[in-house]
Amino acid sequence: MQVYGAIEAGGTKFVCAIAPSPGDPFIERVSFPTTTPSETIEQAVSFFRKYSLKGLGVASFGPLDLDTASPTYGYITATPKLSWVNTDLLGPLRKAFNVPMILDTDVNGAALGEMRYGAAQDVPSVVYFTVGTGIGGGTVVNGRTLHGLVHPEMGYIPLKRHESDHYQGNCPYHGDCLEGMACGPAIQARWGPASNALPADHPAWELEAYYLAQAVTTVVYTLSPHRVILGGGVMHQAQLFPLIRQKTLELLHNYITNPTTPEAMEKFIVPPGLGDDAGIRGALELAHMAVD
């Protein structure tokens, strides 16, 4: 039987899976730590060698070179994960498997997965943010993941500091950008390593919601998506959702016509429908699109 293959390539771990079609239960799914490029990619190749692949979808951490006309197409480029800087990710996979492949960012993959099988099935566009060790965002518009000169890198959008917040930000590239102010390690740096155990009414979450609401507001003003999905480890703090919805309403200030009510906001900012499977499910969908 020919199957679709999918890789969710993360900075911490790689997930590989295969399924008869992108919405089906996985036939097999494995995950292993991200070590050196050659070792990790070889481990993925070994996994897929057991199957007869129809196509392969890869949703990877980045930034990526997605310009098919570029000599470094399919490379991971200026990533903060230094051993992976300028790594040819797609090349070794193409050498091993002569099947149609599509590479996209991990967050574009997750947005696509959520749109086809998750919390955005009923709308034509979506933005997906992951908030964890880092922050990233991807988007699907008119059925396609969005690329341009490069691809969205929503973790680095500039934002306004809260006047009470004197934390300098921990992004090595941009200091106090969205990621620098609101990723998991930034919360820990402000409130201590046990921040996951802070009570739900701790001011840490108000501040976190303030920054994430700015991120949502920014995509409302630039992309005007039909829905915004917030996933990743930090968003396991469910008390963040009502806080972010409330602050987004305040920031939008009724200027746009929708969403302007708490009810509309409840449907607008939501957790992932696929939980931690959004990325790998999106990668399967990329495999399906490659074959089509």
Added chain:
Amino acid sequence: MQVYGAIEAGGTKFVCAIAPSPGDPFIERVSFPTTTPSETIEQAVSFFRKYSLKGLGVASFGPLDLDTASPTYGYITATPKLSWVNTDLLGPLRKAFNVPMILDTDVNGAALGEMRYGAAQDVPSVVYFTVGTGIGGGTVVNGRTLHGLVHPEMGYIPLKRHESDHYQGNCPYHGDCLEGMACGPAIQARWGPASNALPADHPAWELEAYYLAQAVTTVVYTLSPHRVILGGGVMHQAQLFPLIRQKTLELLHNYITNPTTPEAMEKFIVPPGLGDDAGIRGALELAHMAVD
């Protein structure tokens, strides 16, 4: 002869034009001040009655209701121009002319005009900002202007204050958003009514470039367009372009792979190719798309 009709509906003036096809010289073009909704729309209707219309494109100030399923489709909604709040713009035009029509935002229209006939003909996506009395931004992705739950409203993106800048911002909705800090009246409020005559090396332009570079950076991180066009009255200050390019390079900090050089930035941030005709040309293109 049947012709295409176009309206560029601005808060200060309406421009109406007709042409045999969207790229042709105008057969006639008029402009008149924006007064009351009924008077102004009636004036547009009178203009087009002289011709046999094939289709009509309308690029309007907003915000607009562009949801064809909505009871207020075609309305101008929460605009700061109070006499136009909740004005049915498309309805009277549809009543007068039984031809295909498309309504879009003025800045989406300008982005479309620039992509088809102006400074973005060689690329597949573009963001167009107008910086004048207000600030707005529109975008074309994959050949289509971008809409979602509503439409982009790029003038209101949150941004980081310059530490030396204590101006409170003049946006009635959001205070110190992009428009509040960087529109023409904000420059005048800081530096005096003769700000247009300030020398090219005055610190006013450094500060203005700082905010506009944040706007460019934000769309790079969210939309990743192939080109950013900066038009509008404030951008007649040509010394702003090199300043904005330089500050955008600094803000991006080499994180994304392109643009990272002054040469690439020179092609990336550009003035409009159509000057002040981008909007009306885009509206003609909307008329053409409506007929197609």
